[in-house]
Amino acid sequence: MTLMPPALRPHFSIQGLRHGARAALPAFPGFIMFALAFGTAAAQKGLSLGETLGLSAFVYAGASQMVGLEIWQQVWTPATILTIMTVTAVVNARMIMLGATLQPWLKHEPLPRTALNLFLLTEAGWLIGTRYHNEGGRDVGVLLGCALILWLVWLVATFAGFFAGALVPEPRRFGLDLVMPIFFGVMLVPLWKGAKPALPWLVAGLVSLIVHALVPGYLFIIAGALAGVIAGMLIE
Amino acid sequence: MNGFGSFIAGPWGSVVAIAAMTLVTFLCRIAGVVVMSRVRITPRIERGLRALPGSIILATILPVVIDNGWPAMIALAAAIVAMAVTRIDIVGLLTGLGTLAVIRAFG
Numbered sequence A: 001m002t003l004m005p006p007a008l009r010p011h012f013s014i015q016g017l018r019h020g021a022r023a024a025l026p027a028f029p030g031f032i033m034f035a036l037a038f039g040t041a042a043a044q045k046g047l048s049l050g051e052t053l054g055l056s057a058f059v060y061a062g063a064s065q066m067v068g069l070e071i072w073q074q075v076w077t078p079a080t081i082l083t084i085m086t087v088t089a090v091v092n093a094r095m096i097m098l099g100a101t102l103q104p105w106l107k108h109e110p111l112p113r114t115a116l117n118l119f120l121l122t123e124a125g126w127l128i129g130t131r132y133h134n135e136g137g138r139d140v141g142v143l144l145g146c147a148l149i150l151w152l153v154w155l156v157a158t159f160a161g162f163f164a165g166a167l168v169p170e171p172r173r174f175g176l177d178l179v180m181p182i183f184f185g186v187m188l189v190p191l192w193k194g195a196k197p198a199l200p201w202l203v204a205g206l207v208s209l210i211v212h213a214l215v216p217g218y219l220f221i222i223a224g225a226l227a228g229v230i231a232g233m234l235i236e
Numbered sequence B: 001m002n003g004f005g006s007f008i009a010g011p012w013g014s015v016v017a018i019a020a021m022t023l024v025t026f027l028c029r030i031a032g033v034v035v036m037s038r039v040r041i042t043p044r045i046e047r048g049l050r051a052l053p054g055s056i057i058l059a060t061i062l063p064v065v066i067d068n069g070w071p072a073m074i075a076l077a078a079a080i081v082a083m084a085v086t087r088i089d090i091v092g093l094l095t096g097l098g099t100l101a102v103i104r105a106f107g
Helices: A014-023 A025-045 A049-059 A062-070 A078-092 A095-106 A111-119 A123-134 A140-167 A176-191 A196-214 A219-234 B003-009 B013-036 B043-050 B052-067 B069-086 B089-106
Strands: none
Touching (some): A025 A123, A049 A062, A049 A140, A049 B013, A062 A078, A078 B003, A078 B013, A095 A123, A095 B013, A111 A140
16 A cells, blocks of 8 residues: 545535536546437437437436437337337346445435436546546535536537437547547546556457447446456455 | 327327437446445356456457557557556647647648
């Protein structure tokens, strides 16, 4: 253990909200591109503006919104509702793990604020919050500020995509189709603490590649992440 | 058809669908916190959770980057190098996107 200043106690401040909103900036391009694509796809699929914004505002989880569009119905039955619920749960199950890592940070927070913070939980916001936490920060306002601004960006870009999707230039030309993976890769750098703590990452990457080759859909993410956590538990 | 069936077959169906998706997603979002507040966090569990951020990143991006071939791999490498040197996330991101755009323009 290196000598570290005593960790701050978890707390919440308005300055933290502002700090979090600023820290969220590098995630904007990914959110904008994904939400534009979703808004465009939803309009093409024939969803109303209210349905499209409703999905972005309340479900607020890109991959499951896209998969949801594929099985969207003109006329719903109990069976199709159950199907879309199940598919959504499978795609979003990885969020269970994100929440698990936040628990020590949030445990003294008032319940309504934690509910809001978790309602707005995304991988990008969580990564930014995790980086801040790893650097010794404990202001929960940072997590919430980041989450709130990302939600707003998501909603505005969904709206823009719904009406102006056809006007968006070819995303591939500016490398914008890979903006999310590149952002994630950038966020890997501050997590690096040497080769040994990164061994589980390698396990995660290998397992996700294998699952991706064998199973269609988004299952590779949760399979790889779970493998990494298990590897982390096993490696002393 | 029963009452619920005819209700969701009507205009309220999509509202019910969105509500159902919202409910299960919110349950996923809170489940980790709820479970961990009832579990004693042992050093082993802590080690596992500490491995999660890097694991989830690699699990998410590796298949996507490999599917997109060597331009994506070089762009990702450039982004990581720029971030390691400057420690400024937006610089890393723009370096990666710029590299990808240049390779695709000339490749």
